[in-house]
Amino acid sequence: MAVARVALEHEHRARREDRREVGAVERVATFDPGHWYEEHTDDVERIVVRGGRPLSGAVPIAGAKNSALKLMASALLAEGDHVLENVPRIVDVEIMSDLLVSMGVDVRRTDEHELTIRVPADVQPEAPYELVERMRASIVVLGPLLGRFGEAHIALPGGDDFGPRPIDMHVRGLEALGASFETSHGYVHARCDQLLGTRVLLEFPSVGATENVLMAAVRAKGTTVIENAAREPEIADLAAFLNRMGGQVVGAGSSTIVIEGVDELVPVRHRVIPDRVETATLLAAVGVAKGEVTLEGARPEHLDMLVQKLGDMGMRISPCSEGLWAAAPTRLRAVDVATLPYPGIATDYKPLFVALLSVAEGVGIVTENLFAGRFRYVDELVRMGADVRTEGHHAVVRGVERLSGAPVRAPDIRAGAALVVAGLGAEGETVVADAHHVARGYEDFGGKLRALGADVEWWHE
Ligand code: EPZ
Numbered sequence: 001m002a003v004a005r006v007a008l009e010h011e012h013r014a015r016r017e018d019r020r021e022v023g024a025v026e027r028v029a030t031f032d033p034g035h036w037y038e039e040h041t042d043d044v045e046r047i048v049v050r051g052g053r054p055l056s057g058a059v060p061i062a063g064a065k066n067s068a069l070k071l072m073a074s075a076l077l078a079e080g081d082h083v084l085e086n087v088p089r090i091v092d093v094e095i096m097s098d099l100l101v102s103m104g105v106d107v108r109r110t111d112e113h114e115l116t117i118r119v120p121a122d123v124q125p126e127a128p129y130e131l132v133e134r135m136r137a138s139i140v141v142l143g144p145l146l147g148r149f150g151e152a153h154i155a156l157p158g159g160d161d162f163g164p165r166p167i168d169m170h171v172r173g174l175e176a177l178g179a180s181f182e183t184s185h186g187y188v189h190a191r192c193d194q195l196l197g198t199r200v201l202l203e204f205p206s207v208g209a210t211e212n213v214l215m216a217a218v219r220a221k222g223t224t225v226i227e228n229a230a231r232e233p234e235i236a237d238l239a240a241f242l243n244r245m246g247g248q249v250v251g252a253g254s255s256t257i258v259i260e261g262v263d264e265l266v267p268v269r270h271r272v273i274p275d276r277v278e279t280a281t282l283l284a285a286v287g288v289a290k291g292e293v294t295l296e297g298a299r300p301e302h303l304d305m306l307v308q309k310l311g312d313m314g315m316r317i318s319p320c321s322e323g324l325w326a327a328a329p330t331r332l333r334a335v336d337v338a339t340l341p342y343p344g345i346a347t348d349y350k351p352l353f354v355a356l357l358s359v360a361e362g363v364g365i366v367t368e369n370l371f372a373g374r375f376r377y378v379d380e381l382v383r384m385g386a387d388v389r390t391e392g393h394h395a396v397v398r399g400v401e402r403l404s405g406a407p408v409r410a411p412d413i414r415a416g417a418a419l420v421v422a423g424l425g426a427e428g429e430t431v432v433a434d435a436h437h438v439a440r441g442y443e444d445f446g447g448k449l450r451a452l453g454a455d456v457e458w459w460h461e
Pocket of ligand 1 (some may be wrong): 170204207348370
């Protein structure tokens with residue numbers, strides 16, 4: 001088996017070299033899935049982690065998944081060639097590419113981290129079930145399709161491991177702009193002759209609803225004001241892209257966004273912001289495994305609350321010329337954590353905090369305020385010897401000296417990464433199954449941890 005794995009890696013490396021040599025332009029969506037994604041496919045995959053090695057060195061932070069996906073969707077708003085730089089090589093980008101291509105858009109990977117998106121004069125305004133059920137974020141084509149084409153047919157995104165994920169705020173916001181909706185056969189059908197700017201008050205600062213209303217409003221007649229808008233850095237990145245295209249968006253990143261509708265947008269080049277969730281994951285890896293690392297390209301200003309909370313646990317983290325430097329002491333102190341919309345502690349960081357608290361000194365209470373059911377990975381951590389009890393949307397974590405390696409299963413992207421992180425500090429071997437979840441949101445996760453000295457392998461079956 002060992003020989004087979006090494007041979008496989010050699011073969012992967014050789015294929016990458018060939019392609020890099022000829023500088024092949026790859027059509028992402030019509031691309032044979034057996035190629036640049038060979039390390040990240042839907043095959044049954046496992047990540048094997050042998051704990052106990054402190055981390056050291058530097059790795060680059062990839063572009064943000066939760067921005068890149070929305071930027072790709074918003075390209076629909078303008079005919080022509082858009083170029084996105086710093087696009088992460090992850091499965092979700094491939095799924096969004098497949099979705100755009102199914103509408104008649106041409107998506108090419110024109111460099112290792114660059115996509116060229118050629119949007120035609122007309123598209124098939126539909127997001128089919130087989131793509132939406134693979135990635136809920138597909139719902140963000142709704143706003144741009146309504147904004148530019150006045151029509152959208154989107155398969156209703158189902159719930160997932162986090163529990164019910166309704167889109168009522170998306171619909172309500174777009175209805176306020178003048179769109180009409182009907183639902184049939186598992187699809188939501190939206191139409192409008194002309195969107196009209198208005199005041200949209202969101203019941204909750206939903207990221208997706210803010211983005212859909214924003215992308216529709218840039219092409220509405222008149223002024224739209226989104227109140228109680230989400231303030232995540234990815235929203236500001238989307239607004240920056242829309243403004244480059246000729247949009248007039250002010251206030252993104254605050255709770256009030258004002259949009260002056262325009263008649264036309266043009267295609268542009270834009271660089272995706274770095275991924276703060278990947279940064280948080282690698283910081284947690286240092287927290288559990290100990291050591292000292294530099295995260296190149298990380299943006300400290302997007303991570304204030306996280307850095308403060310990890311500092312309360314005893315980590316030393318500071319901005320540096322490359323990005324962010326971090327070191328962890330021998331044992332972290334327990335703290336209480338509550339997830340909140342940005343700038344609070346992100347719900348995507350929560351599984352990482354439960355992993356950190358599992359080996360911290362003392363007891364920490366973790367409260368989930370965004371997604372009711374986001375504790376499914378706790379049983380897996382308990383399998384590794386963690387002392388975690390959940391009650392409703394709270395988890396009480398009593399730190400233990402050390403976890404022990406065990407076979408566990410990743411229920412979703414962030415929980416999967418948190419199980420790998422927990423394995424870095426565990427005694428013996430942890431095998432994380434269903435690792436394809438991790439590949440959806442992390443570029444070369446295994447490779448980056450290995451570059452920092454961890455003993456981590458990615459297995460294909
Ligand atoms: C985005 O999801 C992210 N996904 C999530 O990251 C992230 O956890 C979440 O924001 C919160 O930060 C992407 O950007 C692709 P919301 P989104 O709308 O937009 C409720 C990851 O791992 N709600 O802000 O779906 C909803 O149920 C993913 O990268 C309604 O009730 O999140 C939730 O409780 C996981 N009705 C809360 O609001 C609505 O119409 C926040 O959801 C919309 C949302």
